[in-house]
Amino acid sequence: MIEFQNVSKQYGDGFKAVDSLDLEIKRGEFIALIGPSGCGKTTTLKMVNRLIEPTTGTILINGKNAESYEISRLRWNIGYVLQQIALFPHMSVEENIEVVPEMKRMEKRKVKQRTHELMEQVGLDPAVFAKRKPSELSGGQQQRVGVVRALAADPEILLMDEPFSALDPLAREKLQDDLLRLKGTFGKTTMFVTHDMNEALKLADRICLMREGKVVQTGTPDELRRNPAGAFVREFIGREQGSMHALLDLRQWVSAAPAAVPQTQAVVPAEVQADRLVSAMADHEWVAVEDGGTLIGLIDRATAFRLLAANGRGIGHHE
Known part of the structure; x- marks a missing residue:
C-alpha cells in the first residue's frame, strides 16, 4: 500500500531528517512511528502526502510513485489529522466535516448521512453538535471532529501526527478508545506519529521506532516487548512498562x-x-x-x- 524505498530527506543546512528509510506498510495496517524528538517521524509522515518532498529515494502508493499523482487528487485520498486540528471557526461542525466530500462532488444526501453516522461513532450526537461552532466544543470534542473530517471522504490512507498529545489524560484515553473502535470498523491504512510508547503499544498493529532519521526496529507491540533490538529499544519501552502508566x-x-x-x-x-x-x-x-x-x-x-x-x-x- 505504502512503500518507502531508500528514502532520505536532507535540508539545505545539511541536516538529514530521514536517512535511507526502507519501510512497507500493508493495506489496512495501523503503524505507529515513534522515537525521540527530531528522529524523523513527522518528516516521514509528511512525505506521504507530499507536504515534504524527499531528497532521494522513492515512495510508492498502491505501487505507483507518489510524485506521479496529481497532488490535489493524491491528498483527497489521504485523511490528515494534526495536533492542532484547525477547524474553520465560521463553519458549523457538520460543515467542517463536509468540506472535502463536497470538493469531491459526492452526493449531498450521502455526505450528510455519513457525517452523522461518523459523529455518532465518536460520541457526538448530531442532534446536539451538528450545528455548533468549533468555539462551543471542548478540546477533545474538536479533535473528534478532526478525526471524523479526515474519514468523511472515505480515504484509503489516514495520517495522524500526534493528534491527542495536547489533550488532558482522560480526554486522550477516551479518544484512543474511539480510534480503536474506528480502526476495527473502517480498517484504514494508518500512519500514526506519537511520542508516547503506551499510546503506540495500545493502538498499533506494528510499531516503527526511529532514531536520528533511521529505523531502529519495527515489529508488533509484543515483538518489541519480548525481543527489543538493543539497549535503546529496551530503554524506550522500559520507561513506561514498569510504571503505573503501563x-x-x-x-x-x-x-x-x-x-x-x-x-x-x-x-x-x-x-x-x-x-x-x-x-x-x-x-x-x-x-x-x-x-x-x-x-x-x-x-x-x-x-x-x-x-x-x-x-x-x-x-x-x-x-
Whole structure:
C-alpha cells in the first residue's frame, strides 16, 4: 500500500531528517512511528502526502510513485489529522466535516448521512453538535471532529501526527478508545506519529521506532516487548512498562461475563493503563471488561493485583 524505498530527506543546512528509510506498510495496517524528538517521524509522515518532498529515494502508493499523482487528487485520498486540528471557526461542525466530500462532488444526501453516522461513532450526537461552532466544543470534542473530517471522504490512507498529545489524560484515553473502535470498523491504512510508547503499544498493529532519521526496529507491540533490538529499544519501552502508566492487556485474565452488568458497575477496556485499573478496583470488588464495545468478561480484585504484580516483574500475561 505504502512503500518507502531508500528514502532520505536532507535540508539545505545539511541536516538529514530521514536517512535511507526502507519501510512497507500493508493495506489496512495501523503503524505507529515513534522515537525521540527530531528522529524523523513527522518528516516521514509528511512525505506521504507530499507536504515534504524527499531528497532521494522513492515512495510508492498502491505501487505507483507518489510524485506521479496529481497532488490535489493524491491528498483527497489521504485523511490528515494534526495536533492542532484547525477547524474553520465560521463553519458549523457538520460543515467542517463536509468540506472535502463536497470538493469531491459526492452526493449531498450521502455526505450528510455519513457525517452523522461518523459523529455518532465518536460520541457526538448530531442532534446536539451538528450545528455548533468549533468555539462551543471542548478540546477533545474538536479533535473528534478532526478525526471524523479526515474519514468523511472515505480515504484509503489516514495520517495522524500526534493528534491527542495536547489533550488532558482522560480526554486522550477516551479518544484512543474511539480510534480503536474506528480502526476495527473502517480498517484504514494508518500512519500514526506519537511520542508516547503506551499510546503506540495500545493502538498499533506494528510499531516503527526511529532514531536520528533511521529505523531502529519495527515489529508488533509484543515483538518489541519480548525481543527489543538493543539497549535503546529496551530503554524506550522500559520507561513506561514498569510504571503505573503501563498498558495492561486484560484479555487472558478475565472470567466469564454475566448476561448483564449493573449500570453502577465499573467497566474498563481490555487494554487499560495500570492506574485506571487500580482506581476502578478501589471502589469495586470486580469490574467488567469490554473489547471494542463488547463485554468479554470480569476481573476481580485479587486477579487484578496478581496482574499488577506480574507487570511489575515485566510479565503482563499468563506464562
